[in-house]
Amino acid sequence: MKGLIFAILITNGVSSCIAPPISTGTTNQGTSSLEMEAKRLTTQMKNSLVLNASQEDKVLVINIVNISLMKKLRESNQTGQIPKTQAKYKSEMKEVLNSDQYSKFLTEFGNI
Numbered sequence: 001m002k003g004l005i006f007a008i009l010i011t012n013g014v015s016s017c018i019a020p021p022i023s024t025g026t027t028n029q030g031t032s033s034l035e036m037e038a039k040r041l042t043t044q045m046k047n048s049l050v051l052n053a054s055q056e057d058k059v060l061v062i063n064i065v066n067i068s069l070m071k072k073l074r075e076s077n078q079t080g081q082i083p084k085t086q087a088k089y090k091s092e093m094k095e096v097l098n099s100d101q102y103s104k105f106l107t108e109f110g111n112i
Helices: 002-017 029-049 053-075 079-096 099-109
Strands: none
Touching: 029 053, 029 099, 053 079, 079 099
16 A cells, blocks of 8 residues: 555656756747647537447548638628538538437537
8 A cells, every 4th residue: 555655646746847848939829729629629529429430531621621711700790601601511521420319419419
C-alpha cells in the first residue's frame, strides 16, 4: 500500500514539473479552436450515431468545413447565407450516414 501511495506521489510530482509546450506563434489559434470544436462534435456524433472509422473521418472533415464557414458567415454579417449552408451541411451528412443514423442525426444534431 505504501508503495502505491509513493508511486502516485512520484508520478504527480514529476508531472507537475513538466512544462507545457511553448507556442511558437506559428499556429493560428482561431483555426485550432475551430478544429477542436469540430473534433468534439465529431466525437459526440461518433458515440451517438455509432459511426465507423470511415464515416468518422468524413464527418470530421464536413464538421471542420461547416464550423469554419458558419463562423466566417457570422463574422462578415452574411447571415442570409446560413440557411443555405445548413441545408448543404445536412445533405453532405446524408451522403455519409445510413438512413437510421441520418434520422438520429436530424433529431440530435439538426439544429447545427
